[in-house]
Amino acid sequence: MEQQNAGGETRAGDVLQRMRQDIVNCVLKPGEKLRFESLRERYEVSFSTLREALSRLAAENLVVAEGQRGFVVAPVSIADLNDLTDVRVLVEREALAKAIRKGDDLWEGNILSAFHRMERLQQRIGREYYLSDEWSVVHGEFHYSLVAACGSPVLLEMRAKLFERAHRYRRMSSQFRTKWREKDVEHKMIVDAVMDRNIETALSLIERHIRETSENVIEHAGHLFPELTTETRRPTKKPATVAAE
Amino acid sequence: MEQQNAGGETRAGDVLQRMRQDIVNCVLKPGEKLRFESLRERYEVSFSTLREALSRLAAENLVVAEGQRGFVVAPVSIADLNDLTDVRVLVEREALAKAIRKGDDLWEGNILSAFHRMERLQQRIGREYYLSDEWSVVHGEFHYSLVAACGSPVLLEMRAKLFERAHRYRRMSSQFRTKWREKDVEHKMIVDAVMDRNIETALSLIERHIRETSENVIEHAGHLFPELTTETRRPTKKPATVAAE
DNA sequence: GTGCAACATATTTTCGAAATTATAGCGTTT
DNA sequence: AAACGCTATAATTTCGAAAATATGTTGCAC
Structure with a gap:
């Protein structure tokens, strides 16, 4: 491998930080679908490494993970x-x-x-x-x-x-x-x-x-917020019959 | 692949939950080193999948990621x-x-x-x-x-x-x-x-x-807490000269 | 035309091998 | 002995191919 991360950080941690910046600075826009192929190109890392960064961002509520349908930048409202x-x-x-x-x-x-x-x-x-x-x-x-x-x-x-x-x-x-x-x-x-x-x-x-x-x-x-826009997300299979949990 | 996750969840999400339970129930004990090989055996998933779960747990402060030296169950005090x-x-x-x-x-x-x-x-x-x-x-x-x-x-x-x-x-x-x-x-x-x-x-x-x-x-x-025990962790290379951040 | 199944394509998710880095062991020097 | 450098071993981290899943399209029956 040619270039490795500079500091004592791990490569996934690097991508995490860069991605966090891109999200809070709206380079990656709210609601935007995050496709692995384009991300891989942008940040020059592999699938698994991307996935790790995305998972952590999901835990921070900056992206949301949708079942097996990938990740989306957390929407604003x-x-x-x-x-x-x-x-x-x-x-x-x-x-x-x-x-x-x-x-x-x-x-x-x-x-x-x-x-x-x-x-x-x-x-x-x-x-x-x-x-x-x-x-x-x-x-x-x-x-x-x-x-x-x-x-x-x-x-x-x-x-x-x-x-x-x-x-x-x-x-x-x-x-x-x-x-x-x-x-x-x-x-x-x-x-x-x-x-x-x-x-x-x-x-x-x-x-x-x-x-x-x-x-x-x-x-x-x-005026930029999709507040009253009719539900744009595709309906999930099960109509969300989630009890109080 | 023979068995796949039951619900609409992803496999990594499954492991995440199981691991979270094991940590809060102290099956994985505070301070314990989490070696990939044994975890892979225990949860029957691959490295990358494990890594994803561990990353999320780190974001939840249930485990701590140590540079490039792996993961540890968050210590108690x-x-x-x-x-x-x-x-x-x-x-x-x-x-x-x-x-x-x-x-x-x-x-x-x-x-x-x-x-x-x-x-x-x-x-x-x-x-x-x-x-x-x-x-x-x-x-x-x-x-x-x-x-x-x-x-x-x-x-x-x-x-x-x-x-x-x-x-x-x-x-x-x-x-x-x-x-x-x-x-x-x-x-x-x-x-x-x-x-x-x-x-x-x-x-x-x-x-x-x-x-x-x-x-x-x-x-x-x-009495179980390692409160006053002399520093057990190996000293990091740099003596942590972190400024106010 | 609408609904629906079956196929084809696109995307995500998982896997294990390969590269990288840390750790331990050992001999040499001061 | 302690300190240092070197090599061997063990661990983590990264990678891209392969499996699984979702999405889109076509053809057919109604």
Whole structure:
């Protein structure tokens, strides 16, 4: 074999990451059928390796596995976004509260560092900074830095998965949105509240931040969602007589 | 191929389920190395299929994938159990509150049905009913029925995964425990509070139920946990100089 | 024309061999 | 002895062909 994976990662893990990026960035579009032949070409791996990556993505709810009929990029819907938003509020609030209680000096420093990098990036790229991949990274790191000290690995991991799923929605709307400066001042306010260790204020701010972002997505990209479209999926053999389980 | 999977499931999905059961029931013990050759023999599938199942279990935190050194059953620890318990309280409370607000008659009926089956099973098996596999199923269905009407698929799915992880701990201690009648009256009290739509009481009861179960696990099985044992894992090449990510 | 069976094609899923990587054993040197 | 390099062995990871399944098409009866 000529080229092998660079880091200590496994090849399937590599593909997993690349595919995750492609999904949350909507290169692979919601609802799109994922045919093995084209994926094999795109990522240059074999069937089994692809299958492994797809399985893990299915466990993360970024793709759905349909019986023996292959895989599909997880569809989007307003209902799903609203649900996701509510759960995210629950989890982020809890994580942030714990972090403020337990965070130390290093935690504070990392927040300021991430915030600084976020501001610098805006200045450097200007105007449409939020369309760049670099922005996604540094913005994600900022929000992570806020809750990093919460001391709960289980909570942090759930949060990370929810954040990724929500990022896909943000990305869908980013090309249509205009009023981004507001988000910037919100970020600043959150940092201030956190530094003051003002839990009540910080939680309210982060909740509003999440909910308003979600509302913005619906406002600007809601028209892309296949909400009321008549059932497009082929009916399954058995009419889904699933009991309460 | 002679025998194929029974239902509409895929073969890898089959193995996934069987393996999940074996892990939460501690047939595959915490920390145990999962060698492909023996697994292949046990589950009668090929390497790639196994790999797919293992990958999904890794995404569920029931096994951990170690670079290119294979898979290991996720280890247990008191810290992990406590963490898990806290997050479970957060999630179950939220789900139960929503269910009580939104639940309809069918939901109430399903709760009574599940509770009834749970009681009958005790009467039928008697004494050490809680050691049977059937108990695990009906007990799980009861707790699910309480929150089934919460209306949030995202929350329900998170809850399901946390429940499974916690079940592994319960199972570890079940052989040592004695005072089970207390749990039975707790279940009854929860049902009553839920039927009265008394949110405050129901949330307090479910929280206490979860926390006390967790404490019982630590009391009776804590001695099995490799908490203070000196690092048994072989040191990785790089001394893990991971930054804040 | 509609429904339906039988065949042909396309796609997914599984398998075990082959390549890659880690681990253990052994001799040599300091 | 401990540390290092080397080889041999054992394990995992990847691959693409082959089996199983789903999908599409044609022909025939009604």
